[in-house]
Structures are given as C-alpha cells and as structure tokens.
Amino acid sequence: MLPLSQTVFCFASMMLAYAAIQNTFSSESSWTVEVSKHWDVLGPFPMQAREQQFISPSFPLNLSEPIDFAKTWPSSYADGGRVTWSSVNFEDLGDLEISFPDIRWESLRATEGWAALQHHAVLRSTLTVHPPINPSKSTPVPHLLVQLLQGSYFTILPKNGRREPRWYSGNIYAMERSLPQEVPLPTLPSNDSATHYDIFISGDYEIRLFGDPHTQDREIPVQSISLSVKFDDAFGSVVREATQDIVCDFVDNFAFGDAIGLGLRSVDGWWTVTNVSTGASSGLTLTLIRPTRIAEGQTRIVPIRITQTRPFSQAFIDLKITLTSGASETIVTIESLPVKQLSGWTESVYSPIKGTYFYARSMPTIFLALPPRYAGPPKPPILALHGAGVDVVDQSFWADALPRNSHSWFVIPTGRSPWGLDWHGPSTKDAWASLDALVTILAANTVWLPWKLDLNTPAIVLGHSNGGQGAWYIASRYPDRVLGVIPAAAYIKSQSYVPLTLSRSARFIDPILLSVLETSLTPDNNDLFLTNLVDTPVLAIHGGNDENVPVWHSREAVGILETWNPAANVTYREDPGEGHWYSTVFNNTQVAAFIDDLIASYPSTTAPSSKFTLSVSVPAESGSLHGWRIVALSIPGRLGRLRVERASDLAVRIHTSNLQRFSVDTTVYNISTIYVDNSKVHISKDKAGTIHFEAVEQKVWKTSNHSEIQLSGRMQAILSSDGPIVLVIPDDTETYPQELSVARRIAHDLGLYHRLDTEIIRSSEAFDPDFLSQGNIVAIGNEASASFMQNKRVPFEAKGSQILPCYAPQQPLDGPEIGLLFLHSHPMTADGNMVMLQSTDAAGLERVARLFPIRTGIPVPDWLIVGPLADTQGAGGVMGAGVWGSDWSWNEPMSWTS
Numbered sequence: 001m002l003p004l005s006q007t008v009f010c011f012a013s014m015m016l017a018y019a020a021i022q023n024t025f026s027s028e029s030s031w032t033v034e035v036s037k038h039w040d041v042l043g044p045f046p047m048q049a050r051e052q053q054f055i056s057p058s059f060p061l062n063l064s065e066p067i068d069f070a071k072t073w074p075s076s077y078a079d080g081g082r083v084t085w086s087s088v089n090f091e092d093l094g095d096l097e098i099s100f101p102d103i104r105w106e107s108l109r110a111t112e113g114w115a116a117l118q119h120h121a122v123l124r125s126t127l128t129v130h131p132p133i134n135p136s137k138s139t140p141v142p143h144l145l146v147q148l149l150q151g152s153y154f155t156i157l158p159k160n161g162r163r164e165p166r167w168y169s170g171n172i173y174a175m176e177r178s179l180p181q182e183v184p185l186p187t188l189p190s191n192d193s194a195t196h197y198d199i200f201i202s203g204d205y206e207i208r209l210f211g212d213p214h215t216q217d218r219e220i221p222v223q224s225i226s227l228s229v230k231f232d233d234a235f236g237s238v239v240r241e242a243t244q245d246i247v248c249d250f251v252d253n254f255a256f257g258d259a260i261g262l263g264l265r266s267v268d269g270w271w272t273v274t275n276v277s278t279g280a281s282s283g284l285t286l287t288l289i290r291p292t293r294i295a296e297g298q299t300r301i302v303p304i305r306i307t308q309t310r311p312f313s314q315a316f317i318d319l320k321i322t323l324t325s326g327a328s329e330t331i332v333t334i335e336s337l338p339v340k341q342l343s344g345w346t347e348s349v350y351s352p353i354k355g356t357y358f359y360a361r362s363m364p365t366i367f368l369a370l371p372p373r374y375a376g377p378p379k380p381p382i383l384a385l386h387g388a389g390v391d392v393v394d395q396s397f398w399a400d401a402l403p404r405n406s407h408s409w410f411v412i413p414t415g416r417s418p419w420g421l422d423w424h425g426p427s428t429k430d431a432w433a434s435l436d437a438l439v440t441i442l443a444a445n446t447v448w449l450p451w452k453l454d455l456n457t458p459a460i461v462l463g464h465s466n467g468g469q470g471a472w473y474i475a476s477r478y479p480d481r482v483l484g485v486i487p488a489a490a491y492i493k494s495q496s497y498v499p500l501t502l503s504r505s506a507r508f509i510d511p512i513l514l515s516v517l518e519t520s521l522t523p524d525n526n527d528l529f530l531t532n533l534v535d536t537p538v539l540a541i542h543g544g545n546d547e548n549v550p551v552w553h554s555r556e557a558v559g560i561l562e563t564w565n566p567a568a569n570v571t572y573r574e575d576p577g578e579g580h581w582y583s584t585v586f587n588n589t590q591v592a593a594f595i596d597d598l599i600a601s602y603p604s605t606t607a608p609s610s611k612f613t614l615s616v617s618v619p620a621e622s623g624s625l626h627g628w629r630i631v632a633l634s635i636p637g638r639l640g641r642l643r644v645e646r647a648s649d650l651a652v653r654i655h656t657s658n659l660q661r662f663s664v665d666t667t668v669y670n671i672s673t674i675y676v677d678n679s680k681v682h683i684s685k686d687k688a689g690t691i692h693f694e695a696v697e698q699k700v701w702k703t704s705n706h707s708e709i710q711l712s713g714r715m716q717a718i719l720s721s722d723g724p725i726v727l728v729i730p731d732d733t734e735t736y737p738q739e740l741s742v743a744r745r746i747a748h749d750l751g752l753y754h755r756l757d758t759e760i761i762r763s764s765e766a767f768d769p770d771f772l773s774q775g776n777i778v779a780i781g782n783e784a785s786a787s788f789m790q791n792k793r794v795p796f797e798a799k800g801s802q803i804l805p806c807y808a809p810q811q812p813l814d815g816p817e818i819g820l821l822f823l824h825s826h827p828m829t830a831d832g833n834m835v836m837l838q839s840t841d842a843a844g845l846e847r848v849a850r851l852f853p854i855r856t857g858i859p860v861p862d863w864l865i866v867g868p869l870a871d872t873q874g875a876g877g878v879m880g881a882g883v884w885g886s887d888w889s890w891n892e893p894m895s896w897t898s
C-alpha cells in the first residue's frame, strides 16, 4: 500500500507506438529491459481459428520441459511431414514477419482453400533486464508493460528452471487505443547483473486477420506481429489514460449525449473514485454514476453524467475527482478534457456527430449520427454497421461512405470495438442501445425536437463486410424491429468464410462431443435464421470480384431466403468486377430508391405472409416476428422453430419444434382461436396483449403466466451483462495470487476486445448488493466459487484433485490440470448470470481461463470440463460438456460425459 496524498498525479497517457519501444530513460538510475533480435521459430502447424483457446499456445512444446532445438515435429503442411526450428533476426520488434517459404502453400490451398493457410507457430526470444548502474538507494523494479499486436498469446518465463506459464493475450486484431498488459516478471531480477528470461509468442495466421496472400501479390502467408516491451514510466499511483477517455461532441454548445468517461489506471494500490465535480461557473453539472474501484494494474473508464443548464462554448472541460484508498483521500484536478464544438447542421452542411450514452447502465460509449437534410415527422433511422477492424471513432472512412439521407438519421454504432463480437451479443446490444440513445438525446433538447425519432422506432439496417453479416444477423434475430435490410459484401457465418476442415481437435474428438461444442456456434449461423426474414424487404449487394468475402456468400443467402419464400421481397445486386469495397456500394440510385421507399411507406400496413416460420437458438438474444416470440426451448442447444399458418380470419395453426414456451402479442398479430400442435386454445377477448403458452407435456399446450426467458445456451451469455462484469477473487491475494492475475487478465481482455467494464471484488464482498447487483459475475477459482455455493445448487464442484458432480450425472474426475467452467443463474438478479471457473490445480485454472469467451466463435457451451490432453489435442481434451435445459436443469440429450 502506498503513502498517498502527494504522490498522485495525473498525466496524459503514454501513447504506445506500434513500433518497438525500449526504455527511454537513463540506464544510470533506472531499470531497463531489452528483447533480443534473435528469434527461434517453430512451425507451421495446421490449426483452425479459435482452437488457440483449447490447444497450448506453445503447442507442440511442453514448456515445463527443456527445449531440444534439434528435434523435429510432425506437420502435415511440410514436405516430408516434419518441421523443425529455424532462427531469424529481426531488426525491429515492431515488425516480426513470420513465414514459412519452404511450404508448398499453393499446392495445399489448391485442394483445401483458405483453410490450409490457417496455421500456428511458436516464437521464442530472450528478454534481458538490467539493473540501474547507479541505483539510488534501492530502486524497485518497475512494472513491465508488454504490447503484442497480431499475436494470440505471450508468456515470460525464467531462463533456467521451468515453471507453469501464465499466458497473456495479445491484441490479435491490432485494435486502436489498446493499452499494454502489465506483466509481472516470473522471478525477481538480479540487483547487480543482467537477468535473462525467455519470451514465447503464439503466432497464429488467420485469414480473417491477415487476408489472402494473393491480394498482397504473394503466395506465402506472412504473419506480421509487433511487440513492444518497456518498464512503466508512470509517475504517480493513479495515471490518466487519455486514449480511453469518452467525450461527446457539443452541437450549438449543447452536449450530444449525457455520458463522459475518464480513463484512469492504477499503477499502485487499489483506488476508488468517489466523487467528481466541475467549476460551478461552466453551466455543466457532472455526477459520478457509481463509485468506481480500480484494482492495481487495472484501467477503468470512470462514468460521469453530464447535465447542462445553459450553453457551454469552451473547448475543454476541467474537472476534479476524489480518489480514496483505505483511509487516504485525495482530490485530483484533471485539466482540459478536450471537447469538440460543432455548429448545427443545415440542409447543405453537416458533419458526423459523436454522441455518447451509458451502455449497460454505466459504460460511457460513443456512437456517430448523421443528421438528415430536413426536419419533419419522425422517420425510421438507418443503422449502419461497419466492417471488421473499422474504427468509427477516430477514422472517418465509414461515416464518409454513407450518402446522407433527406429524412432519416444514420446511426453508426461502434459495436463496442472495431471487431466487437461480430455484431453478436454485446455488439448487438450496443447497436440497439445507440439507436435508443439518439432517440433520447433528440427528445431532451427543444432545439432538436423537429428532428426527433419515435420511441422504440424500427430501423433500416445496412452494413458492409462483417457489418453486412451483422445486418443479416440483427435483421433476422429482431425482424419486428427491422423494416428492411441492405447487407453488402456479407459472409454467411464464420465456418463458411474460412472452413474448419483443418481443425486439429477434430482429429481426436468424439464427433458427438464436437457437435455439443458446436451448438455454441448455432446462434451465429445466419443461414439457419433466414426463415425470419421472409417478410422483410432485402437488398443484398456484393462486388462480383470480392477478394475478401467471396461473392458466393450473398448469392447463397439470397437463394436460401427464396427457398423459404419464393415470393420474398429480396433483390440481389451484384456489381461485376468490383472488389470488396468500392465507393458506390451504397452510394447508388438503387440503394437510395430502396431506402426512400421504406421511409415513404412507414408505418407499413402490409399484412404478414399467411405462413411463416420463426427460428431461434438463444431466446434471450432474439426478438419477435409478427408478434410471435420464442421464450424457452425444450432442449436448448437444438434449434427451436415455430411455424404459424393463418387458417381463417381469426384462427391460426401453430406447429412447434423443440419449444417449451412461446408468446404472441395480439396487438401485433390478431387471433382468437389457435391450434397449437395437438391442442386447441381459445383466447378470450379480455386477454389482449401478450399471451404466453407453455408445453405441459410434449406438444400439449396451455396458456400460462410463465414468461421467464431462457438465459442459458452458451458461455458467451456472460458477456451480455447489464452492468460492469464483477470478477470475484479470494480475499487473501497473498495466498491466491493466481486468481488475481486471472482477474486482471480477464479485465484487460474484456476492456480491449469489447470495451466492457469490470469490477474486481473479494469473496467477502460477495452478496454486498453494491457490488453484486451490478452485472454478471465471474467467480475465479475454487475459493471464490465456494462463497457462492452455500445457498446454491451447483452442478459440479472442484475439491482437491477431483471434479465432483453434485447433481450432474458425470463420474468424478480425478487428476492434474483439470479445469471446469460453467454458466449459472445470478445469485441476486433474475435476468443476469454468472460463470464459475474451478480446477484441480493452478494449471487447470490457467486452462479454463483461456476458454473464457473473449473472442467470437469460441465453442464453449454452458458447461465444460477440460484436462491436460487439450494441450496437444485441443477440444479432444474435453472431458465433459453440455448445454443446460430450460431453467438451468440437466439436459441429458445435450450433455456429453466421459
């Protein structure tokens, strides 16, 4: 803990350049670190995307054993079937180019396509720490900050004497404004001589990230990894990380939003921001949304609500924050939070406006809005979803590509980050919430009222590339909120984009277990949900020569839609010869006419088709179709379908497949008699509104007041939190340092990949409503989990070297390196959830921590047990996995036990 008061200063954060940064201050008085230019490289090994989370990042090496640099390893990519180490010198750590020119890539891809370019490699180099030449008394070793771009994981180990590696994730997408990871050295460096460590990187070539080498005029896939390692030169206990700040634009001196956020990092100690204020003369009032605790090493964005009583014309906001740590309290002045002042838009002049709102109640979040030319009665806005890697906050590309509309607003959500979750989960929530935020902002200021939008307004959705995929996704999961959709250069689903054919796991795993794991991809499989778009106008667009997303994807999606409804209003526009992006993708008369027609006919009175089918995989992440909604499945993990056929004016016939509960809103879909499977149900007139149906036994239905939505389905549900995700660690971090380390890594990764806020709390604080009522919970390790198991029925428990079933009919599992993670109901809120990570030892906890679903498409269902075989066999090392039944019950058909 530290002496405070005078030691806290706030600085603009250091901007980390992507190039190598060595320690810049003088080696006379401070510690320095360098990474050798010499690298050893082992690879390539076939590996499908997202196997990295199961297989050891050092595959095929076991880092607990000495490395034999002369050894050869099997790899089906190499001539002769074996590969060995090679050495490379890199002048610039910012540019580690890894390639394997001896592999006949063209021959592999001739039969396997892009799948054959996906590969894994291990990189090793030496990291050297030098003590100060003239230490002033004893200069403590500062924190090491490591930034890895476009690599999946890294670890630092002592040179001699191996120990269990702790893997840290890299910023594999090289997303903007990312902060480095703070990495403790595995052993203390010597005070009087240089200390050498090994640094290992897992390098994984993924088509989605690195592209087709042919587009760069080469045959050989090249990984372009960048590494920077330096000692933290922050001066003070809490430092400002200005790259993380969130500020809205002001339009005619009024804030376009109510949220600002201040990026703060705690260098030393645990700190809580308890108050915030600004000078009374400014006309702004700032209120802290909630006390914000920042754990040592953590960065959080302090959520501040902005309210305004009169115009504010300055270029900066000055504010004061109160920080407390234990008994000490200090007030820090933050000067000059820059504000962009815009003048109001006109018919001929406008610029994209940066709005803000609080995502999940307290996470300050940016979106962009493009105003229409003319004021008038509310018209449906256009939700415009960007492609993967497109940063809408600092780059103008996407906003500039959209042709301004005369009557409709464009809303440009970030989707949390440039990649987000591929517009699923939190990214979808962010898209709708950004739209709702614009509605609120326009309604709150009389000047903007002529431009206002309807509450819960439906939208037109368009998107390009990953955003085109997202447009299919959002439209088909929320069909009643979407008037029309324009997916451009869209891929259908990730497994069709780059096939999983060279999966390593698949060589070892029981195909039935694999299918249980892959149920967690089902909710993202856009093709299966096109049934939900049979009554939605669609204009699909694709460049005929797209080098990034193959053009067949759009043709196929359109064909599927027509199979469900030959009369579907779907138009396919193929622009011959065009590539992935071209300036007329959306800027053409066909798109303009399509949008203008939708706007002109709003609100539409078109009747639903007489027959349609609603398909749902995760009810909590799916809306209604013509008022019909699937609320719970009978066997979650399998697809649920509801077929509606209008039999006469007021009678409808329903066929269900795998449904437990569904509902209909009779103000949207008017009925009085309904035949559901084998049951006839009469709806009395006084029952107008939403009517719920429940299966009392298979295919026997009655109306019901049971409306509880099924919240489980896959591990990724943990990310759809309604507040900061609460990471629970044991009280005693001296005895359990690994749990704190896992919490920090998860906090860092959620911040980096999804801009999701986390709060780290201790077990003894569990059940303190101030903390637990916030959002979903992750209990890290057996001790932290135990505090939640007293009153709760949990399916499994890790005790000593065993994983014991509580009610799950799985045999006890005994052994080292076994990890367990499962999704569970939230202890305090009915619509939240929690995850418990448990293990038989430290290595097992590392194993399941890597399976926490940070990236899209990691196939982890509701529960999973995994052991040491995973290091070499990927998901082949899974010892049990499954999806819960509705209401968190055991689901025998969707469970695989060993």
Ligand SMILES: *[C@@H]1O[C@H](CO)[C@@H](O)[C@H](O)[C@H]1NC(C)=O
Pocket: 138, 188, 189, 190, 191
């Ligand atoms: C270096 O000196 C510090 C302070 O005296 C001490 O705590 C630390 O253990 C020393 N490091 C080693 C490797 O001996």
Ligand SMILES: *[C@@H]1O[C@H](CO)[C@@H](O)[C@H](O)[C@H]1NC(C)=O
Pocket: 275, 276, 277
């Ligand atoms: C926060 O700071 C303001 C301004 O200094 C002060 O008026 C207010 O009472 C403080 N609120 C709390 C809860 O300390």
Ligand SMILES: *[C@@H]1O[C@H](CO)[C@@H](O)[C@H](O)[C@H]1NC(C)=O
Pocket: 400, 401, 402, 403, 404, 583, 587
């Ligand atoms: C759309 O194209 C027209 C010319 O056809 C051009 O004047 C206009 O600037 C373009 N708009 C955008 C947003 O690119």
Ligand SMILES: *[C@@H]1O[C@H](CO)[C@@H](O)[C@H](O)[C@H]1NC(C)=O
Pocket: 484, 537, 538, 569, 593, 594, 595, 597, 598
């Ligand atoms: C399809 O929808 C578009 C957009 O609303 C509309 O312009 C067009 O007339 C519709 N076509 C048919 C056949 O209904």
Ligand SMILES: *[C@@H]1O[C@H](CO)[C@@H](O)[C@H](O)[C@H]1NC(C)=O
Pocket: 666, 667, 670, 671
């Ligand atoms: C439903 O249909 C009946 C009979 O056609 C009609 O009287 C009633 O107003 C309708 N209700 C709604 C909500 O459309």
Ligand SMILES: *[C@@H]1O[C@H](CO)[C@@H](O)[C@H](O)[C@H]1NC(C)=O
Pocket: 705, 706
């Ligand atoms: C649902 O209906 C049952 C039986 O009619 C009743 O006992 C129960 O209180 C109702 N529950 C709710 C939440 O309305």
Ligand SMILES: *[C@@H]1O[C@H](CO)[C@@H](O)[C@H](O)[C@H]1NC(C)=O
Pocket: 062, 063, 064, 065, 868, 869, 871
């Ligand atoms: C790695 O090597 C150590 C030491 O030989 C051994 O104890 C451990 O079981 C090995 N790990 C795996 C996953 O094989």
